[in-house]
Amino acid sequence: MIIDMEKVSFSYSGGKAVLDSVDFQLRGKQKIGLIGPNGSGKSTLLYLLMGLQKPSAGIIRLFGKPVRTEADFQLTRRRIGLLFQNADDQLFSPTVIEDVAFGPLNLGMRPPRARQKAKETLEKLGLTGFEERITHLLSGGEKKLVALATILVMEPEVLLLDEPTTGLDEETCIRIMEILNELDIGTITVSHEYDFLARTTQQVFSIRQGKIGFNGSSAELHSHYHIHRAGTVPHVHPYSQSDDTDPASNGDDHGKPGLDARARKPK
Ligand SMILES: Nc1ncnc2c1ncn2[C@@H]1O[C@H](COP(=O)(O)OP(=O)(O)O)[C@@H](O)[C@H]1O
Ligand SMILES: [Mg+2]
Numbered sequence: 049m050i051i052d053m054e055k056v057s058f059s060y061s062g063g064k065a066v067l068d069s070v071d072f073q074l075r076g077k078q079k080i081g082l083i084g085p086n087g088s089g090k091s092t093l094l095y096l097l098m099g100l101q102k103p104s105a106g107i108i109r110l111f112g113k114p115v116r117t118e119a120d121f122q123l124t125r126r127r128i129g130l131l132f133q134n135a136d137d138q139l140f141s142p143t144v145i146e147d148v149a150f151g152p153l154n155l156g157m158r159p160p161r162a163r164q165k166a167k168e169t170l171e172k173l174g175l176t177g178f179e180e181r182i183t184h185l186l187s188g189g190e191k192k193l194v195a196l197a198t199i200l201v202m203e204p205e206v207l208l209l210d211e212p213t214t215g216l217d218e219e220t221c222i223r224i225m226e227i228l229n230e231l232d233i234g235t236i237t238v239s240h241e242y243d244f245l246a247r248t249t250q251q252v253f254s255i256r257q258g259k260i261g262f263n264g265s266s267a268e269l270h271s272h273y274h275i276h277r278a279g280t281v282p283h284v285h286p287y288s289q290s291d292d293t294d295p296a297s298n299g300d301d302h303g304k305p306g307l308d309a310r311a312r313k314p315k
Contacts, residue, residue: 049112050074050206050234051097056106057258058089058096066092068258069106074206074234081245081266082238084255090238091133093255094208097236098130111205126155129199133210135191136184144170144186144194145179151202169201170194173227189220196227206234213244 051074058067066089074080084090095101096108099121108115110124132138141147148166153159170178173193178186186194192212199207209228213221221244228235228248239245245252245266252263 049109050076051236052107052109053096054107054109056096056103056108058092058101058103065258067096067103070258070260072253072260074236077232077234078251079228079235079249080237081249081252082236082255082260083240083242083245083252083263088255089258090255091210093260094130094210094236094238097208098125098128126202127205128208129202129204129206130208131192131196131199131210131212133214135188135195138195138198139183139191141183143179144175144181144183144197147183147194148197148201151198155202166197166201169197173197173200174223189216192216192220193223196224200231204233206236207231209235209237209239211238211240213239213241 051072053070053072055069055071056067057065057069059065070093072093082090082093092101096103097110099115099118102116111127113120115121115124139147141150145163145166148169149159149162152162152165157165167179170176173196175190175193175197178190178194181190183191183194196212207228212224216224221241225244225247228237235249237245237249249266252266253260254263255261
């Protein structure tokens with residue numbers, strides 16, 4: 049068991065419970081999606097797993113061991129990557145290569161090796177040639193990919209993603225989707241984008257009023273509002289991700305796989 053939360057409760061000082069005796073697990077290389085309304089505690093849950101906040105009650109076990117103190121979390125943080133919702137929270141060096149090499153250097157890797165590793169990671173993410181670019185001048189999508197590089201260079205055993213596609217253009221969303229699908233590690237992805245979750249996760253949980261519940265397999269999650277005749281009606285497509293024949297579509301305007309990755313509920 050990689051992640052095991054047992055009866056975990058949490059509230060910010062003076063506030064009401066954000067998490068109320070939550071049980072939640074991630075096993076092996078499971079890919080889990082997490083949905084929930086704004087303010088329901090999705091980011092807080094990820095922060096608790098990183099030790100950025102500490103539970104007010106309950107036990108968090110990571111890689112089979114309880115983690116309580118800052119020293120415990122320092123060890124597990126090397127093995128868990130968190131992609132923050134806002135890439136600016138993740139990037140702080142003047143150039144891309146410095147940002148990506150920072151983690152390995154911080155772990156004591158020699159500078160030439162750290163630079164080489166950073167370069168290879170950038171290449172894998174399609175960011176060849178970005179090494180000397182000024183981080184704060186990058187576009188939102190580029191920043192997000194560089195932020196992902198700063199995490200993947202550390203070779204995490206599990207990856208937490210906080211709304212990884214929010215505000216990004218379709219091309220970057222598809223690229224992130226492809227990167228996630230190539231990763232052979234467990235992931236927890238917080239997102240409001242159902243199609244993105246359907247294509248990058250296996251199961252989906254939802255969080256509401258402090259509780260987490262199992263929603264179902266991600267393949268069934270294709271029950272949303274989008275552009276075709278059943279578009280304004282929430283519906284389930286009884287087919288798997290690999291089969292894009294859509295019985296509800298009547299052939300009109302239904303997106304190709306990947307291209308409706310940013311479909312949203314109508315306002
Ligand atoms: N630093 C903080 N101090 C006090 N309250 C906070 C803080 N961060 C978040 N909250 C509150 O905790 C609740 C959960 O927030 P959050 O985990 O960010 O939700 P989500 O990511 O699902 O939108 C919200 O009511 C939010 O206002
Ligand atoms: Mg959040």
